[in-house]
Amino acid sequence: MLSLAMKTLRARKGAFAAAFLTLLVASTLITACGLLLQTGIAGGVPTERYRGTEVVVTADQSFHTEKPKKDRFEPDTPDSPDQLKERIRLDPALAAKLAAVPGVRAVVPDVSFPVTLGKQTPGAPVLGHGWDSAQLTPFELKSGKAPQRPNEIVVGQRAGLKVGDTVDVQVNDAPAPYRVSGVAEPSGGEFAKQATVFFTPDRATELAATGGRVDAFGVLAKPGTSVDALQESLEKALPAHGFEVRTGTDRGAGEFIDDGNALALLLALAGSFGGIALMIAVFVVSSTLALSVQQRQREMALLRAIGTTPRQLRQMVSGEAFVLGLLAAVVGCLPGFPVGKWLLEMFQGFGMVPREVELVNGPLPAVAVVSALVVAAVLAGLSAVRRAAKIRPTEALGDAATGRTLIGKGRLFTGLVLAAGSVALLIASAFLSGVAAAGAASGVAILLIIAIAVLGPVVAKVIAFLAAPLMRRYRVGGYLASANSTTNVGRLAGSIVPLVLAIGFGCVAMFVQTTQVRVAEESGKTSITADYVLTAPQGIPASVPAEIAAVPGVSSVTSLRQTQLKEELPPGTESMNDAIDTMVVSPGDLGKTLDLRPSQGDLTKVRGNDIAVSAATASSLDVSLGGSVKLRLGDATLVEVRVVSIFEREQGLGKIVVDRALVAGHTNSQRDDQVLIKADASALPVLKAQFPDLVVADGASVEAARTGALRANMWINLLVVGIIMLYTGIAVVNTLVMATGARRREFALLRLVGATRKQVLRTTRWESALVVVSSIILGSAVAAATLVPISIALSGSPMPYVPPALYFGLIGIVTVLGLAATEIPARLALRLKPVEAIGIKE
Incomplete structure (x- = not known):
């Protein structure tokens, strides 16, 4: 059946173009997100002060809790860790345990704290350390000597001081005079992100005010000891949780704690948006393939009537989906690499990821994306052909001629369960507050969108029924549009679902962010x-x-x-x-x-x-x-x-x-x-x-600076939402173009029985207007069901902050896409003479 699948693909290039382009764009986006995930896992921040030490031991910034046990015999297992923003420091007594590990030459503790050095000018922050940690870079004295007394310091050359100078130094207490005992320079050149001041080890511990605890231990290896062997030995000597043994670029995350947290944030962002892109791909591809199968009902019926088994029919459609998914995923993952680099640069531009982080390229994201999309395409194809494969051969032709207006009992039950679940979540969110309410409400949109997709034909039937009285007042165009919508609810559902997805998801993703920023700004203004x-x-x-x-x-x-x-x-x-x-x-x-x-x-x-x-x-x-x-x-x-x-x-x-x-x-x-x-x-x-x-x-x-982080998050989300909305828009256009282009014989038949070209166009405009208006209403309702509870949880008001320009801009884009994607293919289809068009094969 694979050869038959290849023949149908060649014969119906236009019908499968929509699914191909949808999968291609999905492959590009998900590959880009996969590269960001890989960068968050395998990437790192270049170290500065620790570049002279092979291994750095720090505390694990992920705090682990224990999962609840199902029974008393179940061993203790760590739960999903929470990334901590404040540095976890280490007991200085750990140095003796590390020094006893074979292959360790020396263990050097390090503490770090901000210092104001004299009339400090804006630039790289100045950090204080103990002189014993200078060997971790290492620093070399260019003049003078190491600090011996509590009031002596060693400074870097960029400080512009010389041996014997006295300078006021402030940490937390009032400024105090210190004498410059030496000037040092780091091996490998000056640091880009910091300047350094060294105190005596005891004075540094006192000024750090951490109760004697240290930020990290630099571990120096004995000659001939490999870094990998030393890392493995240290990991065995330490408990399973609570410590990180860092080598290579991973040392930078231990030195710059905020940068290490930024990599964790990159993981969360990439995983979230990659998952959303995959979800949209599955929905849209399923809808597109279902529409394709629906348009081939007569072909499927003939195959069943001449003896094709259900298994062979499933093999044919799944083969088509396999070839489509494989080609689209392979071609689409290639531009995913430059898109991933561009996304990383955008994150860096908003200050959410350090500039020093470089994209980690590799084949793994592309392989994973190709595999996932091929499986998704095959499953979508099997879902689309499920009913056509089950139908009896004697009923096949009759069913193809009459069409099917509703859905099966299983699909109806599933859709009703999803709808009921979304209502239950919506009611539950009304009795919750804060994060719990927002979390419950955020699940409402996902469940509602899935429910609408599953119940698409039923939803379309209800829409057509409600719109019929108004549309049938307008004689030819409105009457024919109403009749078409009522009869062919599958086609109507296939056009509505992608638009509802675009509006519902777009509104939720944008206006949760704008509401958060507005509430924080207004509350901050009144709080200060x-x-x-x-x-x-x-x-x-x-x-x-x-x-x-x-x-x-x-x-x-x-x-x-x-x-x-x-x-x-x-x-x-x-x-x-x-x-x-x-x-x-x-x-x-x-x-x-x-x-x-x-x-x-x-x-x-x-x-x-x-x-x-x-x-x-x-x-x-x-x-x-x-x-x-x-x-x-x-x-x-x-x-x-x-x-x-x-x-x-x-x-x-x-x-x-x-x-x-x-x-x-x-x-x-x-x-x-x-x-x-x-x-x-x-x-x-x-x-x-x-x-x-x-x-x-x-x-x-000061308000703008105080809410800068929230605004950065908002713009990052809007950026990625914009990319996904672009992808959704392409998918929507493909679906509508495909649905309209397949009606050439229908348009020809209308013209042969007396309808004019203008009347046919007027009919398609009524149909597209019905699709757009109903999609706007349903999509806005889905968004409101999510945004209202979240707004109540955040501000106590049921009115989320919805900037009119953003909302009407989104609605305008969806309207233009919906109308243009129907109008243009209809005009192209009507260029053919009716006698020629009626003879075109399906």
Whole structure:
């Protein structure tokens, strides 16, 4: 039957062009996403300070919890890990265990902390380290000697200092004078992403303020020891979870923790959008092949009537799908490589992936994509031919002539179950709040779109029935369009489903992001009541807020930075909660600089292990005012805290408020992101003069910077949504062109019985208008069913933020595609003389 499949493909090139192009574009997009996945897994960030050491040991930034056991005999297994944004540091005692591993020559601890060096000018951040870690690069002294006293430092050449100079150095306390004992240069040239200051090892440990814990251990190998052998030995010596033994480019992720997290984000983005592209491909290809089989009903009927078995019919169609899928996937994966590189550059342009990350090319994504799309195409073909293969030979011709208007019982039952599931999720989301409500609502769109695809003919029948009274008022064009739509619901369904998918998915993907950004911006604007906000590129040292408070005219000062906490659940309990955005503040009267709308308790009591939580978070944590709860800090350290205040406004800055003392030593930096100031105008010149290195702005001006990450996420999502919508648009056009182009004999018959060319065109316009309008209504309803619960969960309002330009732009594109993809093929089909067109084979 494969030879017969090849013959039908050659004879019906136009009919299969739609499925081929759809699979080709899908192959390109999914290959690009696969390359990004491969880059996130196998790629890395070039190391700078660790480039002279073979192996670097760091903590595992993925916090593992235990899966709930099904029975007491089941062994403990780690659950899906959570990627932590704050660095997990290591016990210095681990150095002795690492040094005992065969092949290890030396184990060097390293700590890192931001430093303000004299009149620091904008540029690469300055980081402090202990002089003992200089050998990890290594650094070479160009003049002077290593630091011997607590007030001595070694600087890099770019600092512009010489041996014997005295310079003010500030870490977290007030600036203090240090003497330059030496000037050093890193082997291999200066660093691109940082400048370095070395202290004595003891002084560096003290300034890092991490309780003696270290960021990483550099492991130097004995001569003749291979890196791979040393890595394997170290991994055996360490527990299975909690540590990372890094070599090669993986060392960079251990040095630059934010860059390592960015690679994890790249994995999530690529996996998410690749999965969406594959889902759309399956839907559209299934719809296209189903339409192709429907248009070949007479051919299928004749084959059954002359003795073709159901198995042979399935083999023929699956063979066609196999050849189509293989050719399209192979051809389409080739442009996936430059598209993947372009996508990576776009992510880098938005600051979500480091510029140093390079695309990891390889055959694995292409092989995986070809295999997946071939399987998807074959399954789609088998699904499309399922009924034609089952029909009895004696009924085949009659069924082909009369057509089939509804669907089988199994498909009807499946569609109703999916529809019921989406309604149940929608109702459930109304009784949830926060992340749980948004998560439940996001599943509604997927279930509804699948349900509409499964129940397509039934949905089309209902649409045709409801539109019939209006359309039949318009004599020839409207009457014929209504009759065609009512009779041929399969063709109507095949045209509506792709457009509903485009509108529903496009609206949800775009307007969830715009709603999040709008809620965060509005909440932030109303939350910050400070007159001025101070920021600095490397953060603000802890001693600065007290100095600001002493400035005449300043009435209140609050330091602020961001971290994340996570609920600690009993062993064996599976967590569904994401990390909780948290504000770290300096204790004081927060009411003067922040308006979080407290409903219970007192925000001024946030001190030590006493915290404030939003009302939604309190409900999620199942804790009330005065209650205690166990949380994991940003580096997975377990703490028990007490709730002393509950507030309502959570979307702007964070859902939990904690004292800076609680997270001291448990964040990447001990410095603050912002300082909120309540002061009169007379204090502004003094602030600018006394703190020239800080940026002073009002609350409104800092808003753009504060929501920059959300906006970057929004534009990244819009970019990828735009690409997928382009792909969906191509698929929609193909489907509509295919459906209209196959009606040449029908148009010829209408003209032979007396219809004019204009009347036929008027009929197709009515049909396309019905398709477009019904698709807009259904797609918008699917989007609303998802967006309304999410908006309620985020802001308490049922109205999501839908920019009119984006919505009507999307609707306009879909309308133009729907109308043009019907009008142009119809005009081309009507160029033929009716007598010639009626004789064209199907």
